[in-house]
Amino acid sequence: MQLQHAISQSISQALQALFNVSVDASQIALQPTRKEFAGSFTFVTFPYTKQAGKGPEQIGQALGEYLKEHTKEIRDFNVVKGFLNLEVEDAEWLALFRDLMQNSDFGQAEASGRNVMVEYSSPNTNKPLHLGHLRNNFLGYAVAEILKANGHQVMKVNLVNDRGIHICKSMLAYEKMGNGETPESSGLKGDHLVGKYYVLFDKAYKEQVDELAAQGMDKEEAKKKAPLMLEAQEMLLKWEQGDEQVVNLWKTMNSWVYAGFDQTYRNIGVDFDKYYYESETYTLGKERVEEGLQKEVFFKKENGAVWVDLAEEGLDEKLLLRADGTSVYITQDLGTAELKYNDFPYDQSVYVVADEQNYHFQVLKATLKKLGKTYAEGIYHLSYGMVDLPSGKMKSREGTVVDADELVQEMIDTARQQTEELGKIEGFTPEQAQELYHTLALGALKYFLLKVDPKKRMLFNPQESIDFRGNTGPFVQYTHARISAILRKAGEMGIKVDAASFGSIDKLHETEQEVITQLVNFPAVVKEAGNLYAPSVIANYAYELAKAYNRFYQEISIFNETDEQARSFRIALSAMVARMVRKSMGLLGIAVPERM
C-alpha cells in the first residue's frame, strides 16, 4: 500500500539522518497498532539498538520527532518501550478513501499470466455428499475465487471416482434387491437412492461375515470369503472386461448419481469448468507406469508387480501396479495428472483433498518427478482436516454421517424460524422469503466451515453451529442489509453521493478512520489469502470490517447529521463498506442480502 510504503521510506531516511543506520525501505516492516494505543502503524525499534548505539525508547522518540517534523503523512506519535506508534493525518485517510471510491476493481490484482488448476469435490459415485464434502467444496470454490482475484487464470475441475469395488457393491445390492426401483419411482434423489443400496450391501455383507465367523472361520478370512464380496469382485472384473449388462447398469446408476450431485452443487452454489472421470484416466495411468519401466525409474518385483523406490526422497517403496495388472489409486492419478496438464498447461495444480491423503500426494509428486514430468513441481496438495461431530467421528457405513442435503435443509429451516421469530419478513413475498432463508443458511454454513484454518480438524456441533449471532456469516450479512437500508433511504431522499459531495471534510471520527483502515487493507488481505490458499483470512477480514462498521453505526448518526458534507461522507463510507463486504463474501461463495 502506498501509505505504508511512504512511511517506510521516511523511516529509512530518518534512520540514516539520525543514526547513520542504513536500512532499505523494503526491509522496514510496519505493523498495525494495537487498539489500546493511539496510532495506526507501529514501528519496532528493538532490532536497531546495536547499530544505532541507543536504547529502544530513545530511538523511538527521536524517530517520532523527526517524522512528525518532516513527513506530511504523520500527525503525531507516541513511544511505548521499543514501539513507535504513528498517527496518520486524517487527510491521508480521506485521500485513500477517495481513491477507493474511484476504483471499482479494488482488490482485483492485475493479470499474473499464471494458470492455476483447482481440483475439488471429487466424489465417489456410490454415496451422497456429506459434511466433509461440504468443507471440501466450499474450500475449493473459495480458493479458486481468491486465486482469480490474485490475477491468475483459474480452471476448476472435478475428478469423479466412478470405478472400483465400492461402486460394484451398490450395483450388486441393486441387482439383488432393487426390483427395478428408479429415482422417479421412489421419489429419492439419485445419489441417495444409490447410497441406499451401498448401505444395504454393507448390512447384508456383515451378516454373512458374522455367520461365517459363527461357523468358526477366522474373521479376516470371512471378510474375504463372504459370497457377496466374491460376487462384487467378479462384477468388477466383468466391468473391466466391458461386459454389456454390467456396464449398462453402471451407466444407469451413475447417471442417477450425477443428476443428484448436480442438484446438490446447484443448491450449495459451486460449479466446475470441467469434469474428469477415473474410468477414463486409469488406462493412461498404466501407460505412464510402462513408461517408467522403460526409463528404468520403476522396477518389477518377482511377482510382476511394479514399484517405485522413493527412498532418496525420504519416502518408502510404493506399489504402482498390482501383479495381476490391475491399477491402484495412484495408477489412475498418474494418468489424470497428465491429462489435466495437457488440457490446461498449468503453473500450479491445487488438489483439495482430505489430510489422510498427505502421504499419497507426496508419493504422487515424487513419482511424477521421477518420470521427468516437470509439471509435477506445480502440484500443491491443499490438505484439510476432518469435520468431527460431538458424537465423534463420521462413519458412512455406520450411518453417523451428516448428509449434505439434509444439513442444508435443516439450516434453511432454522433460518426461517429465526427470521420469523425476529419478525423480519414484513413486506417479503414468499419467494423472496425463501430466497433469503437459503442465502442465510448457506452463509452461515459456508462461513462456519471456512473461517477455520483448513489443516485443522474442526468440530461441528449442529446445535451450536447454527447460530446467527457473533462471528458468523449472518452477522456479516446483517451489516450489508443494514447498509442497504441506508442507501435506499439516501436514494429516496435524493442525496447525491460522490467525492465532491464531501469535498470539504478534513476531520474524521475515530470510528470512521478505523473503517477506512479496514477498507484500504483489502488488497493486502486478498494477496495474503492467495499466497496461503486460505479463505479463513478473507473470512476474518470480512468479520473485522463488519465489526468496525457496526461500531461506527452505533456511535454516529447519519441522517440526523446536520452538516450535509458529513452526512454525504458517511453514506459514501457505508456504500464502500457494503461493496467490500459483498466482494469479500463473494470470494467465499457467500451471497449478501439487501434486506434481512
Add this chain to the structure above:
RNA sequence: GGCCCUGUAGUUCAAUGGAUAGAAUAGAAGUUUCCUAAACUUUAGAUCCAGGUUCGAUUCCUGGCAGGGCCA
C-alpha cells in the same frame, strides 16, 4: 515400529518472532422517543510439559506427553 498433522479462556476459533495473547459463545451488568438490538458497551476467564536460540517465543529448534492420520 517409522513418518506427518494438531495441542491457546468452560466451549468453538484468532494471533508475518513483538507491547498487557485477540474474538465469539456460555456467565455477570448495561444500551431501543434516534438510520434494522441477527447490533453495541462494560466485566471475568487460556498458550500441554521441560530445556534451548533471541533484546523479545503461542510462533523457531531439541526431548517428552496427549489427540488424530498415514505407511506396513
